[in-house]
Amino acid sequence: MSRPGNSKFADARRRLGWHSQSDVANAYEAHSALLGEPATITVRQVRRWESADPGWPKQRMTRRVLESMFGVPLAELGFIPPASGKNSVDQEEESMRRRSFLGGFVVGAAPLLGPTGQGRLAAALANARRYSDHALVGHLRSALDEAARSDGRTGPRQALPTALELLTVIDELARDTRSSVRRELLMVGARAAEFTAFLHRDAGAPPQVTLYFHDRAIEWASITGDGPMHAYVLLRKAQAADRGDAARMLDLAHAAAQGPWRLPPRARAEALQQEARALALTGAPPQSVARTLGQAHDALAAAAPAEPATCTGPLCAGYSENRLMAQSAICHREAGQPQQAVTLLRQHLAEGAFATRDRAFFTAHLAGALAAAGQPDDAAATGLSALQLAAAPGFGQALGELRRTAGDLRPYARRPAVRELRRALTSLPV
Template sequence: MAEELTLFEQACTAQGWDTTGKFVRAFEATANLLGDPMTVTPRHVRRWKYEMPPPTPRARTWRVIHAMFGVDPTELGFLNPPAGVTVRGATPLAKEGTSVHRRAFLSDSIGAAAAVALPHREPTVTPPSSTGAVGTTHVLELREGLRSLYHLDDAYGGGDVLSLAVKHLCRVRRVINTRDYPETIGRQLRLLAGETAEHCAWLHYDADDQDAATSYWGDALTTATMVRETSLEILVLASLSMQASYTGRPRDGYDLARAAQERATRYGSPIIQSLIASREARALSLMRDHSAARQRLTESMRLVERADRGCPSPDWAAFHGHAELDYAQGLHYTETGHHDRAVAFLRAALAHQDRTYGRNRALYRLTLARSLVSCGEVDEGAAQATESLGHLEEVESGRVLRRLTEVVDLLGDVDAVSARQAAEELTDYVQERKAA
């Protein structure tokens, strides 16, 4: 007769961690997710699997195991918790009917990730197990849904992604309020809700729905404060600064950027500090303090060259780099009326921009067209504007359409054949988009 598996070994097999190597990798991923990076030796894993009772892990390790399985480790065969452990709220493995709860959770949590998965990726669904508690695997699945939304927004703009993001936020909030989980997982779920709310705000901003954007950013900032997550707090303040400058409130934009910069300095990421310095520069430029704006742009460029120092930047700052700074320089020279200088930087921004950022490339090209027309290069400006139509067919963004309208109006004021032809073609396109 085969030897009966221990509780811990049964739980590992149910989660798909049937080998020691798989468990070690899952343990390290969970520890990183919880913000407490650590590893575990194969020897310890084997002892937990095969000794009865298994040796009690240290407090930090206990918390990671709790998060991995979504249940109190005492339900896995371990004896009393080690000193310093305060994690509570798990669902026992033997709870009746938990497989049903588990399947219900999966139908809730995986839907968004599967719905927005990129074309070249196959959505993964965690198989049902004997527990209905929410663990690390579920958080990763929900986070994968948000990551897919980020990729789709970068490529196509926020218009078509917005409704999916709002649904994903509703799903995360429903999990928070209706499911069982340890407090370590609870913090990750709340953080994910805050990050998703921030992305909903960004998508509304991109769609030019500023009232809704402000509301979602308020939700995200509340969550950042509640879970004490500095990175999310910085992101929201920097986003609100961007919005304030965009909506004609540069003084508010500057004050918000300064508040973000204060936190970013303590955070220690040069990339984040560079990003916020560029937001400060944008507000200062709109306030006509061009000398101070140039100084902040210079500092922003200096900081981006130090990306390999200090604290690594979070994923949300991945878009910030040379292309973004070239674009910021181009906007600054546009504000000062030096359109010929703006053209040079906007050309560089378009050349440097990664092609995965389809919405940004469309915005950069239209901004370049605007500056070309403004400095008298009408034929090339008209050609760039017309060429942007190929990108616009793939992009749904209120901000990009606003910039397109600006270019159409500018071309309409120029007495040149190329300008009139481009204006007519672009006007037809705008009307078709509005009709659709």
Template sequence: MLEALDTWHFGKVLYAYRTHPHHGRVLSQDVVADWLGLTQAQLSRIENGAAPQDLGKLMQWAHSLGAPADLLWFKLPRAKHQAPRRAAAAKTEPIQSGAQGGLLLPVVINGHSVMVPVDARTLAESGLGSLLDQPDSSKEHEAMSPLNRRAVLKGGIAVAALPGLGLEEIQHVAAALDDARRYMDGPVVEYLRRQIAACKSDDGSLGPKKTLPVMLGLLGAIEEHARDVRPAVRRELLTIGADGAEFAGWLYRDIHQPLQAGHWYDRAMEWAQEANDQAVQGYVLLKKSQMAYDERDAVRVLTLAEAAGQPHWQLPLKVQAEVAQQQARGFAMLGDPMDDVERALGEAHHLLTQHEGASIDATPHLSPHYNRANLMLQTASCYIEAGQPARAADLYGTVLEGDALSRRDQGYFLARRACSLALAGRPDDAASVGLAAVELSDATNSLRTKRELARAMATLQPWATRPGPRELREALRA
């Protein structure tokens, strides 16, 4: 069961539960489906298909199975603490920490649950904070009444207010969630854009397991509302949805779930095509090339990077630089001449210099953190693939001495440096760097970092009995 829960795939959890020896016999799909309010065919699709993303359904199924809340990758409502007078609004309990210290509140729209993030300032300014913290207080009615009836959607579930907005604006957002075709407009779209940006900002320090639930809630809200709006607004929603879906793909890469990452990359491409966003389409091809590198699929690394480099995508200069660097990595992996690798890296440096000389970045959401330090780090990975690990280790060390990286990226590239040091025949240095990476990978829940550490450990096998490698092996097993 623990292994199934660690996959973040509720279908696998259901299968593990049905077949667990504790029952004495395998529970049929018909029986479990009936418990969950599903058909046998629906349960079969859940068990064998892509991981379900609807948090409302996940919470319902978890409650039905009695799954311990501390083993789940999302939080359950604390219904047992609610007072009777709040029964009608029971589903407004906080589900998951959101961006900037906020909460996710579930909202039911036309029978579908979507998660809306609310930050701490929103709770204080709208009065929802006192509503949640003091369920038996006489202030409950006063806190809710200013939102008027539009603040309560079908089923009596309270809608969340947006941060930093006044009463009239809060009412406007509530109306937008209730009637997207009439009220979904610029301010609501801009709010969703800001929340995605906040998730990206928080990811480097919080890690994917805290960021991903918020991101999936936002994407659920975008997908739900995009069905019922005017075409111009739908294109706006899909534009920011494509950006968010690409980021969700990255988060799934970080926890090493390539199937889910591929799903969200495909969704990002589909939405970008419908929104006629050329740049994001090329950008997703770049990200797919990078995912192919995670799997060490050299041919796809290069062909996807070359596809991303086609001029019709009209990529901004810094993304073109990243594409050129990715092509260099593909050349190195395929054993092409070092002149080809260096030529592509030189093109990347030239493009990045041009970008740095520009006064305005019109696409800050594409390659938001790509800079000179990132290019040096990726150049180091090219040197590893080209059989020059000592050169790579020196480059990694130069960048890691600064403070340009997030905690998660610091851990990942420490692990990469440990690999390069091991390949260069410096086992004690590799083990020391690897131990620092272990600490950061645990703090940020980055399975991607742990995979690199496993590679380093495999390379250190000839020195397995030395104190440093032995200590690293024990830390990885802990």
């Protein structure tokens, strides 16, 4: 009688719509390319993972791709972790492997950290006990901030490998540090996990992958007692929620704004704005939406002066009046008031200093509002402007809104401007 296979792996891939082992091999190739290290596997390898003895993937990149694909730890896919009991030779080999891996991160992060940071990291990694150095946490924080700046310039797919490396390094280091520095590491880790979730979402990864990294961020925020970060991740989960699941979006945004956590005023303003959008999507009365938006403006008015936004600095430090008004316009669009959305977006896109990703995103929403307002030619021309900003770096949220607009413009498909937008979207690489 044959032994049962690894049903956990087989069940997980079927839940994701990969009905054959060949589907898994194709998905693996796509996700490895997404992470910046293109690789392929054979159907034979997938068959081995679904056997009664799947073992543990030896290659770190393989483990990373599988976790990105499925959005769960490998143990939940039926893989068998290496035995915890090791002899002294095994321990020394593991130590060498670990230092080699972390040393590889130092080389990979060198452009991010600069020569001073690289030397400091290399010195710290030379002795495992010095992983507890507070300066190392500072260098990791700097690397995360630079990865976020890189994302703004070149897009999520370019930044993903660095973000995942940072998460792995933080996880490795936290196992050997004393408690005070471990808390610092995990606080940076929560920021890195939330950023990685954002990158996956913007790069078009399946929702469960984004959810995995959001949950990792909440776990670390809870462990460290970082209540504002916990609430902030709930806000980001609300923003990532599908428009078709507006009730969940509303629950998450309300919890972020009104829960037992105390968000900074600017972050609370954004959470209230997201709650207003969810109210609009659930069909709440216009006065409820307007009242919640008014609360967002009150929170913003009570905030300290804005600061340059960074990934590791104060939450939503750069959240501005122009951004709140642009997001309020989206609320009006969702509430069936497209002309009001058009007026607000045009005004605040002209007045505000938005990062390229944000300008692309709000311009895409302007195109959608114009389409809903019955102005198909203006909508298509505006959509093409947004596409020029979003296509090269691959800003997925803006591209998603443009595809939504193209669908809304289907009744006008024969108009030259609309045809041009649809053709341009169709020609984008998958």
